[in-house]
Amino acid sequence: MKFLILIIFFTSIIGLSDTFMSDLGCFKKNSETNNYYEDSTLIFVKGGSFKMGDRNCEKDELPRHRVKLSDFYIGKYEVSNIEFAEFLNIKGNQYNDHSYWINTKGIWRDLKCRIFAENNKFIVEKRYENHPVNFVSWYGANAYCKWKGGRLPTEAEWEYAAKGGVETHSPIPNTFGSRASLPPPPNNIGDFAWYSSNSDNKINEVGNKKPNVLGIYDMQGSLWEWCSDWYDAKYYAKSKRKNPQNLDKADYKVLRGGSWANDKEMLRITNRNALNPNTNKINLGFRIVYDL
Template identity: 30%
Template sequence: MIRNQTSTIVVLCAMLAACQQPAAKQPGRAAVPPAVDKLNPMVLIPGGTFRMGADDDSGMPDEYPAHTVQLDSFYLDAHEVTNAEFAAFVAATGYVTIAERPISKEELMASLPPGAEEPDSTMLLPGSLVFVPTKGPVDLRDVTQWWSFEHYADWKHPKGPGSDIKGLENHPVVHVSWEDAQAYAKWAGKRLPTEAEWEYAARGGKSGVPYPWGTEAPQTGKPKANIWNGHFPYENTETDGFYGTSPVKSFPANGFQLFDMSGNVWEWTADWYDARHYASEPAETHNPTGANAPHDPDDPANPKRVIRGGSFMCSDEYCRGYRVTARMKTTPSSGLENLGFRCARSIR
């Protein structure tokens, strides 16, 4: 954990936000191995009109008001990008993720609040945020109690030194920043989905339902998604069969034949996060691309991008991010053990 600093999520995220040096080798539109597209075939999402946002009282404030959105048809990856797919990208391009790059003292100081102590050398080492369960109940408003910045944690070492992705080739890649996801998408000839595209696809052709599969709560009946079962963040009964991430396609697909649109890992979208954005949208929009600029009233100094879908850490006690309208946000340079992505492609 961080020494000589107050243990706050602001400091943790500042460490990640500071680590934005150029990659060792930036990928262009290189030839994508055919095996990658075979691993994750894209699904045609037919265009249509839907109500975006929460129409009932189950949502958070930034999910209102619901508004009508019309989308053209587009393609979306059937599941989250896996470790095997990301490894193919790295092998082809030599790309180095943000979590693998060291942090400079000047960049870190610029990201910290005025008057913060000068960091010691351990704070400049590369790394990412890893989930560490607590020993018992805690204040769920204090996320620093279960997040730890682990030196040398990255996509190849999801728990830090000593861990690896052997046997996890078909799990979603994690510890990837928005910039990392963008680099992969460019290489693959794709892009990140807009927030509107993501929600429309997650609904699977259904309207007025809270989950990709319909109305039944995820904790009832057969497991429907990889979420937290039990008491967060100290007891996971693994009712769904998994403690952390699960292999993609472990649970039934939605109506569009998309997997893991609920749970497993959060997914990056293309859009800036603005908590007020829905209120400023017209009553009807066509192919919206989100807010023109970011705004997070809880942390206005750090711009955020929208992430969607929830993760293996979501439960009714904490976050409920597996709902189709649920929105979350994080800084573009952030890497987390429960954050990945999938790609979209426009129809030309």
């Protein structure tokens, strides 16, 4: 504890940053008092190695290969409507690659985007402030993360965090990821994931289900989450073994995790989805990552 206090004190004295991160925690500066406080919305993920992919599922999950990752922080929750509206009120809803960062007029059946523009301001519909932002393109997700000083997760980081940051050799056959991502028995998928059988055909507030073993909520189900990588079905055969990220521009960006509209089979941790980065649909969202 003394060591932690000294770090925070030293950082505040020399004014290195408004955010201080280590494996002891993430601390942010209060702009009024200049004191640091712990940011409880981020989860520390200790780096390590794990087997990425699945030899028994889709071809683009092959070959199953070992990956080594550095430490990072990941959002405890998916980014919410109120958080994204704050960003829009500062940066505006900009246009990239034939689409806006967020489709505020997006609608699907009786569901719609809960952020709307009124009197030159972006407002969140009441009672939806803490629902995950959706109808957001990869460009919008990426811009938000940069604005916050972070970034989107690589798909390797996403898979590692979803698995609980541990090695696993016991995947549940082609149904719901790995045992390492599940709470202690009984492992009931409905206890910690929104999917087609329990979502009531709607998007639910963040953090209402149980977290995984790292304390991260809604990694599976809820919304498909944008990752930083460009999609390549054969990328695993040629990817780097340390901190891999596919930077070779292609037609699609990777998404992970499945959504409230999918059957539970789509929520497998190793399952890879891909869409054009300008896509902004009802079931697309994201979460943020920070480097140490």
